[in-house]
Amino acid sequence: MREIITILSAxxxxxxxxxxxxxxxxxxxxxxxxxxxxxxxxxxxxxTEEEVFxxxxxxxxxxx
Amino acid sequence: xxxxxxKLEKEVLVLNIYGKMKERKFFITLILLIIIIIGCIYxxxxxxxxxxxxxxxxxxxxxxxxxxxxxxxxxxRYLIILILSLSAHFRYxxxxxxxxxxxxxxxxxxxxxxxxxxxxxxxxxLNLNYPKEKYEIIIVDDxxxxxxxxxxxxxxxxxxGVKLKLLSQTNQxxxxxxxxxxxxxxxxxxxxxxSDCVLTKDSLIYGIRHFQDEKVGAVAGNVKxxxxxxxxxxxxxxxYMEGLNFTRQALSFLNKVNIVPxxxxxxxxxxxxxxxxxxxxxxxxxxxxxLRILKAGYKVVYEPKAVVYTEAPESISCLFKQRYRWTRGIxxxxxxxxxxxxxxxxxxxxxxxxxxxxxxxxxxxxxxLIAHLFFTLLALLYGFxxxxxxxxxSLTLLDFSSACFAYVSDKKSENNTYKNKKIIFLYLPFLxxxxxxxxxxxIDTIKVFAFLEEALNLEMxxxxxxxxxxxxxxxxxxxx
Numbered sequence: 001m002r003e004i005i006t007i008l009s010a011x012x013x014x015x016x017x018x019x020x021x022x023x024x025x026x027x028x029x030x031x032x033x034x035x036x037x038x039x040x041x042x043x044x045x046x047x048t049e050e051e052v053f054x055x056x057x058x059x060x061x062x063x064x
Numbered sequence: 065x066x067x068x069x070x071k072l073e074k075e076v077l078v079l080n081i082y083g084k085m086k087e088r089k090f091f092i093t094l095i096l097l098i099i100i101i102i103g104c105i106y107x108x109x110x111x112x113x114x115x116x117x118x119x120x121x122x123x124x125x126x127x128x129x130x131x132x133x134x135x136x137x138x139x140x141r142y143l144i145i146l147i148l149s150l151s152a153h154f155r156y157x158x159x160x161x162x163x164x165x166x167x168x169x170x171x172x173x174x175x176x177x178x179x180x181x182x183x184x185x186x187x188x189x190l191n192l193n194y195p196k197e198k199y200e201i202i203i204v205d206d207x208x209x210x211x212x213x214x215x216x217x218x219x220x221x222x223x224x225g226v227k228l229k230l231l232s233q234t235n236q237x238x239x240x241x242x243x244x245x246x247x248x249x250x251x252x253x254x255x256x257x258x259s260d261c262v263l264t265k266d267s268l269i270y271g272i273r274h275f276q277d278e279k280v281g282a283v284a285g286n287v288k289x290x291x292x293x294x295x296x297x298x299x300x301x302x303x304y305m306e307g308l309n310f311t312r313q314a315l316s317f318l319n320k321v322n323i324v325p326x327x328x329x330x331x332x333x334x335x336x337x338x339x340x341x342x343x344x345x346x347x348x349x350x351x352x353x354x355l356r357i358l359k360a361g362y363k364v365v366y367e368p369k370a371v372v373y374t375e376a377p378e379s380i381s382c383l384f385k386q387r388y389r390w391t392r393g394i395x396x397x398x399x400x401x402x403x404x405x406x407x408x409x410x411x412x413x414x415x416x417x418x419x420x421x422x423x424x425x426x427x428x429x430x431x432x433l434i435a436h437l438f439f440t441l442l443a444l445l446y447g448f449x450x451x452x453x454x455x456x457x458s459l460t461l462l463d464f465s466s467a468c469f470a471y472v473s474d475k476k477s478e479n480n481t482y483k484n485k486k487i488i489f490l491y492l493p494f495l496x497x498x499x500x501x502x503x504x505x506x507i508d509t510i511k512v513f514a515f516l517e518e519a520l521n522l523e524m525x526x527x528x529x530x531x532x533x534x535x536x537x538x539x540x541x542x543x544x
Contacts, residue, residue, distance in 0.1 A: 009453035013443050015501050016436050016452065023509035026384055034523065 127438055134431040135458070141423065142462050146469060148314035153473045155317065156368075161273050169199040169272060170251030174241035178259040179210040181375075186216065188262040190224040194269050200227040202245045207235030238326075239342040239349045246336055254336070257372065258327045261287075264371045271330040271370035281335050281362025282354065284312055284321045285328030285370035286474075291378065295495075299503045300376040300383070302467065302495050309368070310470040311420070316366035320358060320417040323394075326350040328372040335362065346400065347524070348393025351421075355401040358414055368476055384510055391514035392524055394425045426515050429508035432459075436505060460500040467496050 111122055171189055175182060189201050205213045216230050231244060242256055253275055257263065267285060274280045286309055289301040308325075315321045324331075329350060339356040342349040357364055377383040404410050404418050439452035471489060517524065 005450065005453060008457075009443075009449040012453050012456045012501065013440065013449055016440055016456075016505065019502050019505045020436065020440070020509065023506055023513075026380060027509070027513050030381070030384055030388070 124438075124442075127434075131431065131435050131438065131455075134428075134435075135455075138428065138459075138462070141420075141428075142466060145311055145314040146466060148317045149310055149469065149473065152313045152317035152366075156476065159273070160269060161276055163195060165276070166195060166198055166269070167252040167272055167275055168250070169194070169253045169255055169268065170202055170245075170249030171199060171255045171257060171268075172202045172204065172242060172245035172249060173257055173259050174204050174206055174238050174245065175208060175212050175216065175259045176206045176235065176238070176241075177208045177210045177212060179208075179212050179215055181260060181262075182212050182215045183219075185257075185259060185262055186219050186228075188264075190219070190222055190226050191265060192263060192268045193265045194272075196225040199268070200229065200249070200251060202229045202231065202249055204241040204245045205230065205232045206238070206241040207233060237344060239344040239346075242349075243341040243344070246341060249333075252333055254331045254333055256326065256329050256331070258374065261327045261372045261374045262290075263328070264373070267328070267370040267372060271328075271367050274330070274365055274367060275332060277363065279363045280319075280365060281332050281357045281360065282321075282324045282364045283330035283370065284316075284324040284364065284366045285330070285372050286366075286368045287325050287327045288371055288373050289376045290373040291375050294378070295498065296380075297376045297378065298491070298495060299499055302492075302499055303503070303507075305474055306463065306467045306470045309366070309474065310466060311424070312366040313368065313473065315417055315420070318413040318417065319363035319365055320413050321364040321366050322354060322358070322417045322421045323348075323351045324354045324357075324364060327374050328370060330367075330370070331357075332362075335360075343400075346393060346396045347389050348397050351394050352397035352400060355397060355404065355418070358417070359401065359404055359407065359410075361409065368474065380506070383506075387507055387510045388514045388517075389524075391425055391511045392518045394421065395515060395518045398422055398425065425511065429511035430515070432505070432508045433512050456500060460496060463500050463504075464493065464496045467492055467499075 108119075108122060111117065112119070117125070173185065173189075178185070186201070186203070192199070203216045205216065213230070213232060219228055220230060222228060229248065231248060233241065233244060245256075246254055253272055255268065255271070271283050271285055274283045287304060289297060289304055292298050292301050312321050312323075326349070331353075335357055339353070339360050343352045346352045354364060377386050398418075398421060401418075405415060410418075435455055436452070439448075439455055442448040443452055471492065
């Protein structure tokens with residue numbers, strides 16, 4: 001009986017360790033993916049309102 | 065002298081009072097925290113002097129006491145849920161109302177890129193056992209980029225005689241799509257379903273019957289997993305049966321179900337006039353709405369025969385996304401509705417239901433994770449493996465007992481057509497073994513991460529789950 005419990009305990013310990021490490025890896029990957037998406041978003045909206053304003057200023061004798 | 069207060073002055077006065085109350089609450093919490101910290105330091109030094117233990121030993125001892133107390137709390141939780149669920153099981157009546165007493169219904173489906181299964185979902189709705197002239201279907205296309213709109217369009221002139229409305233808008237999110245559908249609906253009862261869910265034929269009539277009681281504001285349906293072809297999905301099916309529906313059945317006895325799922329929820333029309341529409345800024349808009357309905361004093365019940373089949377995530381990353389979103393959404397809703405605890409009209413059962421929501425979303429997962437980390441550390445550092453085993457074994461026994469009861473109780477929602485969509489009883493011990501060993505630990509870890517991110521207010525986008533289209537098998541089974 002004691003041996004069975006020891007074997008089961010070892011299984012529980014092993015699976016627990018694997019699950020904990022695995023969850024941590026999945027979480028890190030998940031976070032990295034979100035961060036990547038956020039960076040992409042910020043790159044798209046990098047141009048500030050002021051920059052847009054300057055870009056659309058009439059050049060020379062161009063009429064608005 | 066007459067004291068005249070204008071409307072503006074009144075508002076300023078209320079704001080001032082509210083601000084002062086908030087300040088006072090903050091200071092009381094701060095003082096309480098300081099008292100607790102001083103108390104702990106005093107207790108530590110007292111124990112160290114009297115028992116002559118080193119600090120690491122005291123730390124381990126206190127953690128063991130803490131975990132033990134949480135385990136006792138968990139035992140109480142299981143016991144209460146079991147007793148309430150048993151009471152609900154025996155109170156359950158099968159009686160259906162007469163056809164002329166049936167209320168008019170509007171079924172609302174928000175759709176975003178669901179071309180794979182939309183036809184099956186609409187077909188299931190056109191074939192419900194409910195008078196065709198008494199219900200309408202409103203599909204709100206939330207700016208789909210695939211052929212969802214075209215597929216829904218083909219059903220506009222269906223031969224079943226059911227009124228179908230198709231609305232379209234730019235992509236604004238699920239809550240806005242639902243709100244648009246509700247504002248365009250005419251039924252006395254509004255049924256909101258997810259676009260990846262199929263209703264069984266009798267689900268509508270069983271859900272609607274509860275509205276014979278004027279005090280019932282909402283009814284939660286029974287969500288089941290369709291794609292149970294792998295063990296990973298079977299574990300999710302077990303969780304739906306034992307973790308979600310079982311708790312809902314227990315809370316239904318108190319008429320205080322704390323989440324009417326987005327997959328299938330029945331609402332009385334007047335609810336939306338009294339408590340407002342879906343909140344568009346919360347990820348668990350269903351949980352927030354349910355809490356508001358409960359606060360307004362309505363009954364919220366669970367109907368096991370209002371069955372809806374949904375697709376479960378087939379990969380761990382998809383499951384991670386789903387549970388992460390659920391947990392953060394629930395925490396947002398809990399935080400937004402925290403006045404339920406102090407509200408003078410809040411009954412004991414309402415507070416119990418609310419506390420259970422917090423307990424399931426955060427406290428228990430955190431404690432389970434701490435226990436696993438602590439016992440693993442003990443095993444690795446000092447070789448005390450049996451502690452971890454005892455922890456796991458006692459929880460598995462609790463899970464097994466409630467899974468057996470949930471299994472028997474769920475029999476009333478059985479449908480002969482879908483017998484293969486049910487967990488086989490002989491598998492149950494094996495599933496429960498894996499459920500506690502691997503699955504729940506994973507889910508609890510996700511919940512803790514989600515809680516930490518919510519506390520730190522980190523960015524979160526809508527995490528979409530990939531649909532495989534396996535629900536189309538429903539068409540073949542039903543021979544529509």
